[in-house]
Amino acid sequence: MFLGKKILTLACSLSFLSSTAMAESETQGTFSNYVAELKQDAIDKGFSQQTIDEVFPKIKMFKKALVSNKDPIEDPITLETYLPQIVPQTKVDLARAFYKQHYTELEKIGERYGVQPRFIVALLGIESNLGQDAGGYPVLSVTASLAYQGQREAHFRQEFFAALKIVDQGHIDFSELKGTSTGTMGQPLFLPSIYLAYAQDGDGDGRKDIWSNNSDVFASAAYYLQQAGWKATETWGRQVKVPNQFQSSLADLSIKKSFNEWQALGVRRFDGSDLPKREDMQISMVMPDGIAGRSYLIYDNYRGLLQWNNSDYFAISVTYLSERIKYPPII
Numbered sequence: 619m620f621l622g623k624k625i626l627t628l629a630c631s632l633s634f635l636s637s638t639a640m641a642e643s644e645t646q647g648t649f650s651n652y653v654a655e656l657k658q659d660a661i662d663k664g665f666s667q668q669t670i671d672e673v674f675p676k677i678k679m680f681k682k683a684l685v686s687n688k689d690p691i692e693d694p695i696t697l698e699t700y701l702p703q704i705v706p707q708t709k710v711d712l713a714r715a716f717y718k719q720h721y722t723e724l725e726k727i728g729e730r731y732g733v734q735p736r737f738i739v740a741l742l743g744i745e746s747n748l749g750q751d752a753g754g755y756p757v758l759s760v761t762a763s764l765a766y767q768g769q770r771e772a773h774f775r776q777e778f779f780a781a782l783k784i785v786d787q788g789h790i791d792f793s794e795l796k797g798t799s800t801g802t803m804g805q806p807l808f809l810p811s812i813y814l815a816y817a818q819d820g821d822g823d824g825r826k827d828i829w830s831n832n833s834d835v836f837a838s839a840a841y842y843l844q845q846a847g848w849k850a851t852e853t854w855g856r857q858v859k860v861p862n863q864f865q866s867s868l869a870d871l872s873i874k875k876s877f878n879e880w881q882a883l884g885v886r887r888f889d890g891s892d893l894p895k896r897e898d899m900q901i902s903m904v905m906p907d908g909i910a911g912r913s914y915l916i917y918d919n920y921r922g923l924l925q926w927n928n929s930d931y932f933a934i935s936v937t938y939l940s941e942r943i944k945y946p947p948i949i
Contacts, residue, residue, distance in 0.1 A: 648766075649679045649762075649763070649766055652762070652765075652766045653674065653677050653762060656674075656677075656762060656765075656775075656778060657670060657674045659779070660674075660779070660782060663779065665782060665783075665786050666786055669782065669785055669786040672785075672792060673758060673782065673785060673792050676756075676758075676759075676792055677756075677758055677759050677762050678756075678759050679759070679763050679766075680755060680756070680759045680760045680762075680763040680764075680799075681763075682755075682799050696907045696911055697906060697907055697911060697912050697931070697934060698911075698912075700931055700935075701934070701935065701938055704744065704931075704935045705743075705744075705935055705938055705939050705942065709743055709747065709939065710939065710942045710943075712743070712747070712748060713739050713740065713743040713748065713939060713942070713943050714942070714943055714948055716739055716743075716748050717735065717736065717739045717943050717948055718948050718949065720739075720832060720836075721735075721948075721949055723832060723833060723836060724738060724739065724836060727820060727833070727836040727837050727840050728840065728850075730837070730840070731837065731840035731841055731843070731844045731848075732840075732844055732848060732849075732850035733839075733840040733843045733844060733848050733850065734850065734853075734940075735836075736940045736943040736944050737843065737854075737919075737936070737940050738836050738839050738840055738843075739939075739940075739943055740936045740937070740939040740940035740943060741806070741839050741843075741923075741926070741936055742805050742806060742835065742839060743939050744932065744935050744936050744939060745805070745806055745807045746804075746805050746806070746807050748805065749804075749805040749829075749835075752796070752797070752798070752803070752804060752805055752807065752829065753796060753797045753798035753799065753802070753803075754796050755796060755797060755798065755799055756792075756795065756796065757781045757795045757796065757797040757801060757803055757810065758778065758781050758782065758785075758792065758795060760797065760798075760799060760800075760801050761774050761775075761777045761778040761781055761801045761810070762774075762778050764777075764800075764801060765777075765778055774801065776811060777801050777809055777810045777811055778810075780809070780810035780811040780813070780814050781795060781801075781803075781810035783810075783814060784810060784813060784814065788825070789817075789825050789826050789827070790825070790827060790829070794829065796829065803828065803829070804828030804829045804835065804838075805828055805829070805835045805839075806828055806835065806838055806839045806842070808828060808838070812842075813826070813828065813838075816838055816841055816842045816845065817834070817838045818834060818837035818838045818840075818841045819834060819837070820832075820833030820834040820835070820836060820837030820838070821833035821834065826838070842926065843919075843922050843923075843926070846921075846922035846923075846925040846926070847918055847921070847922055848918075848919055848922045849917075849918055849919055852899075852917050852918065852919055853917065853919065854916065854917060854919045854920045854923070854933075854937045854940070855901075855914050855915050855916035855917050855919075855920045855937065856887065856888070856914065856915055857888045857912060857913065857914050858880075858885050858886060858887060858888055858893075858903075858913050858914065858915050859885070859886050859887070859888055859890060859913065860884065860885055860909075860913050861883075861884035861885075863884075864883065864884060864885075864909070866905060866908065866909040868883070868903060869903045869904055869905040869909075869913070870902065870903075871902050871904070871916075871921070872902075873902055873903070874900035874901060874902050875900065875901060875902075876896070876897045876898075876899065876900065876901070877893045877894050877895065877896050877897070877899065877901065877915075878893075878895065878896070878897055880893060880901065880903070880915060881893045881895075885903075885913075885915065893915075899917065901915045901916065901917060902915070902916055903915055903916070904916055904920075904930050906930040906931060906934065912934075914934070916933075920933055920937070923936055923937070
């Protein structure tokens with residue numbers, strides 16, 4: 619009886635494994651067909667035969683991309699709890715050391731594009747921990763798998779061909795085209811299409827290497843901000859205090875007022891002193907956590923950060939790290 623149960627259990631196990639293997643084989647086969655379609659599209663789009671012959675045999679299903687992408691349930695957060703997690707002292711120390719180490723190159727790139735270097739370093743620090751969290755997954759396999767998954771097929775299909783163009787243009791080899799599990803790449807975590815639009819050859823060597831060439835990395839991040847309307851003569855904004863009776867509906871990016879107008883509404887610097895007495899800037903207010911949370915008057919450069927990532931939490935994280943880089947002075 620006991621032996622019979624063992625045999626039955628073994629048979630069921632083998633049946634399950636066989637079914638699993640068959641399912642995986644069928645999925646892989648279907649993915650192979652999908653890659654064949656991508657290959658034909660690449661031929662039709664005029665990619666070089668050399669690139670097609672080199673790349674397509676190496677594209678494999680990236681199974682992590684096929685896992686459900688439902689967001690995990692998280693505890694409620696506010697900037698008070700978020701900022702210490704995203705910008706711990708270890709990241710501040712790393713960013714300040716990085717800024718000091720690359721100061722000369724950062725100053726040169728900053729002057730070329732009109733972007734203060736501390737914001738370049740802060741962006742890279744928030745995005746990829748200055749390249750430490752840039753990912754090591756094959757971008758073409760990732761984007762092909764995400765397109766095959768189908769939830770955002772058109773988007774990831776476009777990113778696949780953008781990544782293929784990066785290889786075809788000779789900027790980087792297939793084996794070096796690495797990124798995250800969502801297809802973003804390099805120290806700035808650019809999507810392939812963003813790379814094609816904004817990546818820069820910072821040192822004039824003919825390549826745009828946002829993975830390991832710091833000149834290219836700095837120039838690419840700075841050029842993106844420049845094109846987003848960055849102003850070298852301004853900073854990002856400031857944290858402020860608002861009166862108890864302040865109307866939270868005024869905290870809206872579509873509402874712009876001068877410093878004097880905000881002053882008349884009872885808004886003050888964070889230390890309680892008056893706002894700058896000037897009329898030449900039109901400024902908005904944001905309250906990411908509502909009236910009970912932090913309040914900020916933000917300038918046009920903040921809006922540039924929102925073009926990079928349309929999240930107040932992201933923008934404030936970058937600006938917070940930039941302030942920690944600036945003070946106390948490093949150089």
